[in-house]
Amino acid sequence: QSALTQPASVSGSPGQSITISCTGTSSDVGSYNLVSWYQQHPGKAPKLMIYEGSKRPSGVSNRFSGSKSGNTASLTISGLQAEDEADYYCCSYAGSRRDVFGTGTKVTVL
């Protein structure tokens, strides 16, 4: 069960937009529109930000958006804010392997 590939770090200035990629295979990201994204601040539990590729749970800012093309899913954060500085993980349904997480991306607000 290989982890999905994410960039180790992404940074941006307040107000800018950043995009985090999540690359899988035709057995996971490419086969299902079931990618979710999680935000994790240090010492805290992860928080669901996006589910089913592009849907936002109630209470999550519309500055967060998700998309997918082929075997790669993406999370875009627009209007970057200091509170967005955190680790972000993608996760995809993978059939009989159930769920596989990404390697994680540290977002830094400059």
Next chain:
Amino acid sequence: EVQLVESGGGLVQPGGSLRLSCAASGFTFSSYSMNWVRQAPGKGLEWVSYISSSSSTIYYADSVKGRFTISRDNAKNSLYLQMNSLRDEDTAVYYCARDMPNAFDIWGQGTMVTVSS
């Protein structure tokens, strides 16, 4: 308030066993599938195991298959993870997480498991 609270973590020697519990409140536990997800110190998230609402379907990550057993008691609103033959690489914070489905929408605060001699 919808809440998950894990317990049962601690220090255990390699080869030892530990049983984690997750107490659910604020929602109809018996209607949801549940998961265990772990995070080794300084590392990323790793899905560990899934159990359906009726316990009829169970999955494990290859890394724990044959050593860990997930179970639940809907009458007690509780989820469990029996961990046997523990290895150093099982050291992690273990989270229980509600299945939305196909996303983990509610997480507990986690319980730390340390495997060391």
